[in-house]
Structure formats: structure tokens, C-alpha cells
Amino acid sequence: MFKILKKTQFSEKVFEFRVEAPRMAKKAHAGQFLMVRADETGERVPFTFANWNPEEGWIEFIFMVVGKTTQCLSQLNEGDYIRDITGPLGKPTEIEGDRVAVIGGGVGLAIAYPVARMLCEQGKKVYVIMGARNKDLLILFEQFAALPLEELFVTTDDGSMGEKGVVTLPLARLCESDAIDSAFAVGPVPMMKFSARTCREYKIPIVASLNPIMVDGTGMCGCCRVEVGGETLFACVDGPDFNADLVxxxxxxxxxxxxKAEEALSIKHHEEACACQK
Amino acid sequence: MPEVTKYRPNIGAPRTPANEEPAAERARDFRPVDTGYTKADAIAEANRCLDCKKPLCMEGCPVGVHIPQFIEKIRQEDWAGALETIKADNLLPSVCGRVCPQENQCEGKCILGKKGDPVAIGQLERMLGDMADEVGTAPECAPANGKKVAVVGSGPSGIACAGELARMGFDVTVFEAFFTGGGVLTYGIPEFRLPKAIVKREIDGLEQLGVHFEYNSVAGRLFDADELFEDEGFDALYLAVGAGLPRFLHVPGENLPGVYCANEYLTRTNLMKAYEFPIYDTPIRHGKNVVVFGGGNVAMDAARTALRLGAEKVTLAYRRTEAEMPARRAEIHHAKEEGVEILELANPLRFLPGPDGFVSTIELQRMELGEPDASGRRRPIPVEGSEFAIPCDVAITAIGTRANPFAKLCADVELNRWGLIETDEHGRTSNPKVWAGGDIVTGAATVILAMGAGKTAAHSIAETLLAE
Known part of the structure; x- marks a missing residue:
């Protein structure tokens, strides 16, 4: 059982948990993830470490309510317990280059944030490109804005915040002006795919943090297999970071x-069960 | 003096049949395939034993269970004594009685098998194991000797090692990556073949012996051997991390949704209880036409699980013929009895998607058998121009596994070219404080061999640590 020490709400659907996990706090690195099983009947769901403190013995992760597990998690409070947390899993993020564009889309912004923070701490010049469908779905803006970035770009599909359009617009400008020598992307598949395509045009290396469905997270089940450069690799043990150009x-x-169908059914079942309890 | 009557075996009596549930019924839910022997069944079966002077059955047992002795105690209806006799050599009779390939081990050596059916040693062992709650007593532990041993992995090898060490007075902690114990017994072997309540009972038994279990603990990521020795005061480490990494066919379309490897299919079902979705959150695709590739026990488990998840038709495609399948005959028999159809001499070429993006068709190729290969089995050779297609909405590949890659992250030990740990016959690795055993040393093998390795290593660890 893992005790929730602190719960922070960033927006309607975005939360951060600080959880007591002394052993894990000593071993976590940016880009690595943990797997949560919220309760006895829960699914195992991966979340990237947002922060950790080995002295105080806690880890933090950020999540956005998108499905049943995250909905259940969002209802937990300080002092409550999460049934199981396993980690750290996966390989830490390693970014070559000194001038880096960090591109985050949607829920992926929760993963982009600790990576951007780590790169800033490493003294690199960091440009962040945040993308979302609209202003309400653009999470962690204040947190990103507080980092010592070279520049922060915001794009929304509907123009409700920042530039109207997609993340590849500012990315192309950064490439064009020779401002960056590498990039990191995390978010929806089309966003990562087109970011990789833009970077390819300018011969800028780009790493993507992939988010396939996982079950065990330790290389045993093969559910998270991805094709990278014609090879079948497992995001949980070979990644989650890969050369985006080869994915x-x-x-x-x-x-x-x-x-997709089962996820909808699971939410429906959960909501009906919640309604019964009320 | 009381008259001593010499035991006379009931020669010519047929083997007491297993109490199997009707195939058509059991194939629709996850109930156990057979309900096990009653006491009367066990006594009748025990009376068939010839009580050989030189018991070959014992030679066939990888852990040397004193088989004639426990059978004799069954005849005397000394159930507690019979169970104790087994447990002296094998901590997990309920598990081994169910999943050991007895036909190649004890029962395979039984003299009665030469002309008829061997004594049903597996059924007797299982029955005694299952009586533990009724007649079992906690084994006695030697006084604490102050030495600490870490075991990584709570599968059969880790459990056997931990139990043996605890009985010898060691302070044992088992580190398990999952949220529950048992390893392959829990995530791999289905409920209908090995009820999870039995695995839990065995783990509980170890806890009663004083073994500590640390779940959610991924060795090599959360800690490594040096930290266990230097920071946490462990004196030795036993690595039993298994060989659970799946192999793939590497044919086009293998990543289509609806194509599983057996590990995922079985983990979702067994560990995560996907068959109870949406009460349990983990989903699994319920196919109408399920095709399984492989001929081993895991392939049988996957095929039979698919039936229980409601498949209308389950086909098991194999490159060779049924005769060459590595699965236990009993498993093949059960699978066929339940309705699994076997498609021999068929090799998958590609998986094709339907309009919804999920797998909908498999293209296969006919094979024929050529000369024997290194495994001694006749090599399958493709028949040119024999391609054909079958419909399929769930495909499951069960073509073997590889070494767990966490072994090398966990401790500095010598590996062979397959990533398996090199050990001597006592389970010693190249690192003087580290022992290893089970599938991570042998590659995928049986539960009983893994347990035997755990037991052997436990004694080697004891010898080394107690000599210090």
C-alpha cells in the first residue's frame, strides 16, 4: 500500500499525487515510469515520474482523468492509499545536444514537464512547445512558464490559446532558424509522427516517449511492442524513449x-456503480 | 505378538479414473478440470502399488519424493503422515500433483506402466496436498541462525528455495515484481488447471514459516545485489527470475490488434482476471474464431482459455504433427475433448486486418515433415504452392520464451549467449554471493525442475553461509 502524502489539482481534470515510496525515490530518473494498480480489481496503468525526493522518500506523478483508473485515482485524497505501485521501470531519458525543443501534446504534457525541467537543470537551452485541442485541455502551463526556458510556445487546434494550429509550426521555425540541435516529443501519435517528419526535413535528431498499452511493464507480456527501425521492441524495457524517426x-x-470499446464499457460500468452508491 | 500381514497389491485392478468434469460443461467456465480423488479413490489406487524393492518411480522424480512410503501411508489411512512424507522432499504437492509431467517422471518409470496403466502418483500427491488444511502441520524450523538471504522471484524456484532456507533457520525475504506471488503459477497457468487459491495457500504457508514477501519490487531497477549485500545486510542472493520474455513469429501483421502472444493473453486472464471484466478493469478481446500457434503446454492453456472466454471455434495450428507436440499428452487430450481443433502441418505466413483494423484472416502454408533436426523431431518443410487462409478474430502465438533481461541488471553474474545465467550443479554463479536456478538457468522447463534447483541452491547456500 502506498500512502498519498499530497494531492494537487492543476485543473479540472489534471492532478498530481505525492506518494510515500522511499526505495523508489532513490532510484527514479526522468523519463522512467511506474505502474499503478489503484485497487484490487484495478488495471495496471503506467505513469511517468514527475518528481521525486530521495531524502524525504516520496515520488510524484501527474495524471489527467481520461478513463476509469484515472477517474478512480482522482477521487482519492491525502492520507488515502494506492494499492500497488511498481517502479521505476523503463530506461531514463537521455537527450543529446545542448539546444533542445521539448514538444508535449495533450496528456503528454505531464511527461514533457519533468523532462523539460531536467534539461533545464542540466544547463541546456530548452524550448518548449505545448499543444492541445483547446485552452481547457492545455495542462501545466504555469508550471512550464516557471521554468528557465529559452522560449515557450503554445498551439491550440482552435486558437483559444496561443497560436492556432499544431506544434509543428513553431517546431519548423526553430529548425529553420537553427535554434535547436535536438528534440524530444511526447503526446498523441499524429503529433509525434509529424514532429518527427519535421525534424527529418532539417536533419534534427528527435526522441519520442512512446505510450502503448502495457500490462506487466517488465518485458514479460509483449503488449507494448513497437516497431522501431524494422525491429520489434518493448516500450517497457527497451524504451519508453526511441528514435522517433524510426518508429x-x-x-x-x-x-x-x-x-476502445472496452474502455468505454469500463467507464460506463464504473459510473453506474458510482450512481448506485450515491 | 500381533500377526503381521504382508501387503498384497491389488494386481490387475484398473487405474482409478480421475474425477473429471464433463468436457462440454467445464470448457465454458474456469472451474477445475477435475475435482481430484476422494479418500476411497486414493486408497483403491494406493492398493495398486507394487511397493517395489527398488522403486523406479523415485528415480523418475526430480526432487526424490519417497513415493512408495507415502503411498503406504495412504493405505494405512495415515493422511497426515503421508502428507508429511511428501513435504519432506516437496513443499508444493498440490501444485506438482497438478502440473508435473508425471508421465515422463514418476509414473513414466512405474513398473505397472510397462503392461498397463501406472499408479496415478500425481493424483495421489495432489489429493494429499489439498488435504493440508485438514491434516497438515507446519513444518518445524531450525532455530534462527542470524543469516539473511534474498530471493528474487516468487515462482516455483524462488518459493522452493525460500521454504527450504526458512526451515533451516535463515531469515529469508522474497522480492517479487508483481503485486502478488507465485510467478508463472499465477500469471501463466490458468485457474482451471491450478486454482489460484492453492498458490495463495502455499505462499501463506511460507509466510507462516517466517518468509517475508516484498511485492512490487523489480530487481535490477529498485535495487541490485550490491545494495542488498552492503546496505541491507543480506548474506546471499538466489536469482529465480524466470525466462518469461515472449518470442514472436516475425511475420507480417503480427502487431495487429487481436494478435496476442500467449504471455499477454494468459497474464490478462489469470493475473488480471480479465474474464471478469468489467468487474475487473483489465479487458481482453473475446474472439469467435481463435487460432493459437504452438504445440506446447502454454499453447494448450491459451486455446482452452479462449474456449472459456466464449470462442465458437478454437484452432490450434502447429508446424509439425500432434505426435511431435511438446505438450503433455493429458493436456492435448483435454484440449481436444473440450473442442479445440488441431490443425497439423500448418505454418503462419501473415496476419491480415479486417475493415475495423483488427486481425480477420490468417494466411498459412502447408508443411511436410523432413529429416530429424537437432531436437530429434522431424523438421517441418514448407510445401510450395500450398498457401491457404482461415478466418480469425483473435490469434495467439505460443512459440516459447526467452531469458528475463533483468537478470543482468540485478547482479554481476556470468550469462551465456542466450542471456541465461551460468551456474554449477549447486546453483552457484560466477559471483560468490549469488546463486541462481529455475528457468533463468535452464531456459523454459518444468515447475518441478525449477523447484528442484531452488532446493539444491538452498542447501548450497546453507552449507556456504554456515561454514563462515
Whole structure:
């Protein structure tokens, strides 16, 4: 059981938990993830470490309410317990280059944030490009704005905040002006795919943090397999970071959609059960 | 003096049949395939044993269970004594009685098997194991000797090692990556073949012996061997991390949604209880036409699980013929009895998607058997121009596993070229404080061999630490 020490709400659907986990706090690195099983009947769901403190023995992760597990998590409070947390898993993020564009889209912004912070701490010049469908879905803006960035770009599909359009617009400008020598992207598949395509045009290396469905997270089940450069690799042990230029994006998108119908059913079942309790 | 009557075996009596549930019924839910022997069944079966002077059955047992002795105690209806006799050599009779390939081990050596059916040693062992709550007593532990041993992995090998060490007075902690114990017994072997309540009872038994379990603890990521020795005061480490990494066919379309490897399919079902979705959150795709590739026990488990998840048709495609399948005959028999259809001499070429993006068709190729290969089995050779297609909405590949890659992150030990840990016959690795055993040393093998390795290593660890 893992005790929630602190709960922070960033926006209607975005939360951060600080959880007591002394062993894990000593071993976590940016880009690595943990797997949560909220309760006895819960699914195992991966979340990236947002922060950790080995002296105080806690770890933090940020999540956005998108499905049943995150909905259940959002209802927990300080002092409550999470049934199981396993980690750290995956390989830490390693970014070459000194001038880096960090591109985050949607829920992926929760993963982009600790990476951007780490790169700032490493003394690199960091440009952040935040993307979302609209202003309400653009999470962690204040947190990003507080980092010592070279520049912060915001794009929304509907123009309700920042530039109207997609993340590749500012990315192309950064590439064009020779401001960056590498990039990191995390978010929806089309966003990562087109970021990789833009970077390819300018021969800028780009790493993407992939988010396929996982079950065990330790390389045992093969659920999170991805095609990278013609090789079948496991995001949980070989990643989650990969050379974005080599990723088979269509394959990833298909696999991510494997349980769309079941996810909807799970939420419906959960809401009905909640309604019964009320 | 009381008259001593010499035991006379009931020669010519047929083997007492297993109490199997009707195939058509059991194939629709996750109930156990057979309900096990009653006491009367066990006594009748025990009376078939010839009580050989030189018991070959014992030679066939990888952990040397004193089989004639426990059978004799069954005849005397000394159930507690019979269970104790087994437990002296094998801590997990309920598990081994169910999943050991007895036909190649004890029962395979039984003299009665030469002309008829061997004594049903597995059924007897299982029955005694299951009586633990009724007649079992906690084994006695030697006084604490102050030495600490870490075991990584709570599968059969780790459990056996931990139990043996605890009985010898060691302070044992088992580190397990999952949220619950048992390893392959929990995530791999289905409920209908090995009820999870039995695995839990065995783990509880170890806790009663004083073994500590630390779940959610991924060795090599959360800690490594040096930290266990230097920071946490452990004196030795036993690595039993298994060989659970799946192999793939590497044919086009293998990543389509609806194509599983057996590990994922079984982990979702067994560990995460996807068959109870949406009460349990983890989903699984319920196919109408399920095709499984492989011929081993895992392939049988996957095929039979698919039936229980409601498949209308389950086909098991294999490159060779049924005769060459590595699965236990009993498993093949059960699978066929339940309705699994076997498609021999068929090799998958590609998976094709339907309009919804999920797998909908498999293209296969006919094979024929050529000369024997290194495994001694006849090599399958493709028949040119024999391609054909079958419909399929769930495909499951069960073509073997590889070494767990966390072994090398966990401790500085020598590996062979397959990533398996090199050990001597006592389980010693190249690192003097580290022992290893089970599938991470042998590659995928049986539960009982993994347990045997755990027991052997436990004694080697004891010998080394107590000599210090």
C-alpha cells in the first residue's frame, strides 16, 4: 500500500499525487515510469515520474482523468492509499545536444514537464512547445512558464490559446532558424509522427516517449511492442524513449486503439456503480 | 505378538479414473478440470502399488519424493503422515500433483506402466496436498541462525528455495515484481488447471514459516545485489527470475490488434482476471474464431482459455504433427475433448486486418515433415504452392520464451549467449554471493525442475553461509 502524502489539482481534470515510496525515490530518473494498480480489481496503468525526493522518500506523478483508473485515482485524497505501485521501470531519458525543443501534446504534457525541467537543470537551452485541442485541455502551463526556458510556445487546434494550429509550426521555425540541435516529443501519435517528419526535413535528431498499452511493464507480456527501425521492441524495457524517426507510427496508433470499446464499457460500468452508491 | 500381514497389491485392478468434469460443461467456465480423488479413490489406487524393492518411480522424480512410503501411508489411512512424507522432499504437492509431467517422471518409470496403466502418483500427491488444511502441520524450523538471504522471484524456484532456507533457520525475504506471488503459477497457468487459491495457500504457508514477501519490487531497477549485500545486510542472493520474455513469429501483421502472444493473453486472464471484466478493469478481446500457434503446454492453456472466454471455434495450428507436440499428452487430450481443433502441418505466413483494423484472416502454408533436426523431431518443410487462409478474430502465438533481461541488471553474474545465467550443479554463479536456478538457468522447463534447483541452491547456500 502506498500512502498519498499530497494531492494537487492543476485543473479540472489534471492532478498530481505525492506518494510515500522511499526505495523508489532513490532510484527514479526522468523519463522512467511506474505502474499503478489503484485497487484490487484495478488495471495496471503506467505513469511517468514527475518528481521525486530521495531524502524525504516520496515520488510524484501527474495524471489527467481520461478513463476509469484515472477517474478512480482522482477521487482519492491525502492520507488515502494506492494499492500497488511498481517502479521505476523503463530506461531514463537521455537527450543529446545542448539546444533542445521539448514538444508535449495533450496528456503528454505531464511527461514533457519533468523532462523539460531536467534539461533545464542540466544547463541546456530548452524550448518548449505545448499543444492541445483547446485552452481547457492545455495542462501545466504555469508550471512550464516557471521554468528557465529559452522560449515557450503554445498551439491550440482552435486558437483559444496561443497560436492556432499544431506544434509543428513553431517546431519548423526553430529548425529553420537553427535554434535547436535536438528534440524530444511526447503526446498523441499524429503529433509525434509529424514532429518527427519535421525534424527529418532539417536533419534534427528527435526522441519520442512512446505510450502503448502495457500490462506487466517488465518485458514479460509483449503488449507494448513497437516497431522501431524494422525491429520489434518493448516500450517497457527497451524504451519508453526511441528514435522517433524510426518508429512505425501507424502500427502504434492501431495498437493503442485495441480496447476502445472496452474502455468505454469500463467507464460506463464504473459510473453506474458510482450512481448506485450515491 | 500381533500377526503381521504382508501387503498384497491389488494386481490387475484398473487405474482409478480421475474425477473429471464433463468436457462440454467445464470448457465454458474456469472451474477445475477435475475435482481430484476422494479418500476411497486414493486408497483403491494406493492398493495398486507394487511397493517395489527398488522403486523406479523415485528415480523418475526430480526432487526424490519417497513415493512408495507415502503411498503406504495412504493405505494405512495415515493422511497426515503421508502428507508429511511428501513435504519432506516437496513443499508444493498440490501444485506438482497438478502440473508435473508425471508421465515422463514418476509414473513414466512405474513398473505397472510397462503392461498397463501406472499408479496415478500425481493424483495421489495432489489429493494429499489439498488435504493440508485438514491434516497438515507446519513444518518445524531450525532455530534462527542470524543469516539473511534474498530471493528474487516468487515462482516455483524462488518459493522452493525460500521454504527450504526458512526451515533451516535463515531469515529469508522474497522480492517479487508483481503485486502478488507465485510467478508463472499465477500469471501463466490458468485457474482451471491450478486454482489460484492453492498458490495463495502455499505462499501463506511460507509466510507462516517466517518468509517475508516484498511485492512490487523489480530487481535490477529498485535495487541490485550490491545494495542488498552492503546496505541491507543480506548474506546471499538466489536469482529465480524466470525466462518469461515472449518470442514472436516475425511475420507480417503480427502487431495487429487481436494478435496476442500467449504471455499477454494468459497474464490478462489469470493475473488480471480479465474474464471478469468489467468487474475487473483489465479487458481482453473475446474472439469467435481463435487460432493459437504452438504445440506446447502454454499453447494448450491459451486455446482452452479462449474456449472459456466464449470462442465458437478454437484452432490450434502447429508446424509439425500432434505426435511431435511438446505438450503433455493429458493436456492435448483435454484440449481436444473440450473442442479445440488441431490443425497439423500448418505454418503462419501473415496476419491480415479486417475493415475495423483488427486481425480477420490468417494466411498459412502447408508443411511436410523432413529429416530429424537437432531436437530429434522431424523438421517441418514448407510445401510450395500450398498457401491457404482461415478466418480469425483473435490469434495467439505460443512459440516459447526467452531469458528475463533483468537478470543482468540485478547482479554481476556470468550469462551465456542466450542471456541465461551460468551456474554449477549447486546453483552457484560466477559471483560468490549469488546463486541462481529455475528457468533463468535452464531456459523454459518444468515447475518441478525449477523447484528442484531452488532446493539444491538452498542447501548450497546453507552449507556456504554456515561454514563462515
Amino acid at each position: 512505425d507510427w501507424d502500427d502504434l496508433a492501431h495498437r493503442q486503439a485495441s480496447y
